[in-house]
Amino acid sequence: MRLLSAQGLAFVASADSSFRVAFGEHDWLGPIRARVAHGGRVATGLEPGARSRGSDDLGEFERLELAIPDAPLAVAASVRAYRERALLVFRLEAREALSGIATGELGDPAVAFPWFVPAAREPGGAPEGVRGFGHQYTQFALPTAAGSDLSDFFLAPLVRDLAVVFPLWLIAPDLRSLLLAPLDAFHEQVIVVPRGRERAADGVRCGWHGDLERVPAGFASELALWAAPGPRRALETHGRALLERHRTVRPTRYDDAAVGKLSYWTDNGAAYWYRSEPGLGVPETLERTVAELRAAGVPFHAFQLDSWFYPHEVPRELNPGSKTDVPPTGMMRWEARPDMLPDGVRALRRRLGDPPLILHSRHFSSQSPYFEREPAWLDADRAHPRTPALLERLVAQAAAWGAIQYEQDWLSESFLGVRGLREEPGRARAWQEGLDRAAGAHGLSLQWCMATPADFFQTVTLRRVNAIRTSGDYRYIIGSQALWSWFLYGNALARSLGLWPFKDVFLSRTDGAGLDGDPLAEVEALLSALSAGPVGIGDRLGRTDVERVRRTCRADGVLVKPDVPLAAVERCFAGHTTFEPVPLIAECYSDHPLGRTSYVVALHAWRKNEPLRFRIEPGELGDSAPQGPVAALDWRSGAIERLAPGAGWSLELAPRGFDFRVLAPLAHGEIAVFGDLRLFATAGDRRVRDLRATARGVALDVLGAPGERVAITGFAARALSSCELDPPQPAKLAHEPSGRFEFSVEIPDRGYVSVELG
DSSP, X not given: XXXXXXXXXXXXXXXXXXXXXXXXXXXXXXXXEEEEEETTEEEOOOEEEEEEEEEETTEEEEEEEEEOTTOSSXXXXXXXXXXXXXXXXXXXXXXXXXXXXXXXXXXXOSEEEEEEOGGGOOTTOSOTTOEEXXXXXXXXXXXXXXXXXXXXXXXXXXXXXXXXXXXXXXXXXXOOEEEEEESSXXXXXXXEOOSSGGGGGGOEEEEEOTTOOEEOTTOEEEEEEEEESSHHHXXXXXXXXHHHHTTOOOXXXXXXXXXXXXXXXXXXXXXXXXXXXXXXXXXXHHHHHHHHHHHXXXXXXXXXXXGGGSOBSSOOOSSOTTOOOXXXXXXSOSSOOTTTOTXXXXXXXXXXXXXXXXXXXXXXXXXXXXXGTSOEEEETTEEEESSSHHHHHHHHHHHHHTEEEEEEOOHHHHHHTOHHHHSSTTHHHHHHHHHHHHHHXXXXXXXXXXXXXXXXXXXXXOSOEEEEEOSOOTTOSSOXXXXXXXXXXHHHHHHHTTOOEEOOOBOOOXXXXXXXXXXXXXXXHHHHHHTSSOOEEOOOTTOOOHHHHTTSBOTXXXXXXXXXXXXXXXXXXXXXXXXXXXOEEXXXXXXXXXXXXXXXXXXXXXXSSSOEEEEEOGGGGGXXXXXXXXXXXXXXXOOEEEEOTTOOEEEEEOTTOEEEEEEEEOBTTTEEEEEOTTSSSTTOTTTEEEEEEOSSSEEEXXXXXXXXXXXXXXXXXXXXXOEEEESOOOOOXXXXXXXXXXXXXXXXXXXXXXXXXX
């Protein structure tokens, strides 16, 4: 019996006293119940109660109250179905103050609703071949996939080896999707999946995590179940709802030099992470590196200092040889290590020419002297301050040192490593909002690093986070291909929330290995540039490929970006691109009055050493799908072809291979402008502005640093007769029989040249 329905999504009563969810097929999730456990008693029943109608920020809804007979805790459950959205909202609420409800394991909720068992679906109840996808509750929100009963997710033993996947999709072969994702209480909710096929009958438990010790009366959490034609569409709908609910205002992708200009990094993966040049100390090494970069014309701005600059409980030595481990112990004091920076941070900054700094911070050690006078939650070797006062002082200290960004790393370790942060609702939110306020008060931005999915979602209440890492450390442990997948799936989550992803540092030379370069540097630079977030290099002294680095930025170091982050397309969620023989395809775009210029990247990220053959159809590119005929540029070969509406292209990629296409709209059906082909984001709005059709052809502004020489490339099906520039300057328009044309301009003092082609 259909109890509630919402735009094709329905909550249905079943004959076995459970409930089901229908979306076309009548049973996508299996039987739905509640589960409340306390004091040796367990209640799993669920009975329908009163109905009512109402409205909230999501729209008009019908609500069904649900009773949990004989529940050992005073909790209430309900479901809402929205009239104009394909949305069900599951709500859990404490009817009185509850205490002693912790189970001792975050992934073992005492209070769960919905609890559903996909392995017990009714025959034919779900689409044949339905599967699961989600982000594991780990640092950087590891993407993971499962089969039909959601019992075989790959669960990495990162941080706490949690069988928590959050958010969670069910995806049909035709890409129709259901998405379970939190609407609030982001650090208090979990979605626990079965740990292995032998535990499939355990089902999926959505509820309050098992380390929650007490909650006040009225505490509630809400979990959304969205239905959509594809997994990305469901995620983007959820993200918009959260951003609108919290009236979130995001920093722009050019907010400061940390996110808007080229930067130099010393984090894990960079040449000088706990290292210096032979015979040199850290200050001398970095000073010489900076001087060489400037002499070579590498226009970096911000300079990042990583965890090596301050003391940990167990310090990692300088130049540790072949060791690659990341020291897990907490911070003692946020002050310069005398053996690394004997004269301190400000003195180093002066030696480097006073660049703006990005300063790394991490979780605290319980042995830190800060906690001799600061109230803190202590948990074995970890600690976390109870009030925002200490973090406010550290942010003020960062500003005094010359920082523009405070990088909060080890977010997952801070939350999962200190039980006090998890014992009561709201503590994690208060910590992050306090840090956000401190950054605002001192004019700094924030970068989130090692964020769990809960940290991603909590940013909707923050204002200063202008970058977030969306994959593991560069070239660390799992290899580049797996990190590409991690990055582009993670970018889809970040993009839905309006966040600017950071791929992490990269080395720019392809003719070296180890600290001297990376044979895959071209892909790393491409992904960095199209992330729409920060771009950071970490090359060793004398080992920077200036031309490759300049593909990400202008001569003045301003990054040239797409409008949105590069993210995996819908089809990638139907098969994990690391573990299955499917291509990793991603899209982003630059918008102009003429239309949308789309950037399409295809990668071989599969772990097997075999080629991949596949076809890309424009209709599967989501927001980047062409709306009419386009000119398509193969960025690597320079070949151009016209693509009719609906026309695609076929590819074969070798292991670790990539393809990059730029799809440009045609003015009058015959003229397209790709932009600056020396860049990855060829038509990014810091290079090409106001590209539009005119009566005879097209017009645009070409932007850059004063004195910079810029070449613009396009396609025209007819011979172009004029190229008019303002301010006037000599311009030679070259037009080949193939239709390819090119002209170059010198940027004047005002920073742009207006061009009209006809």
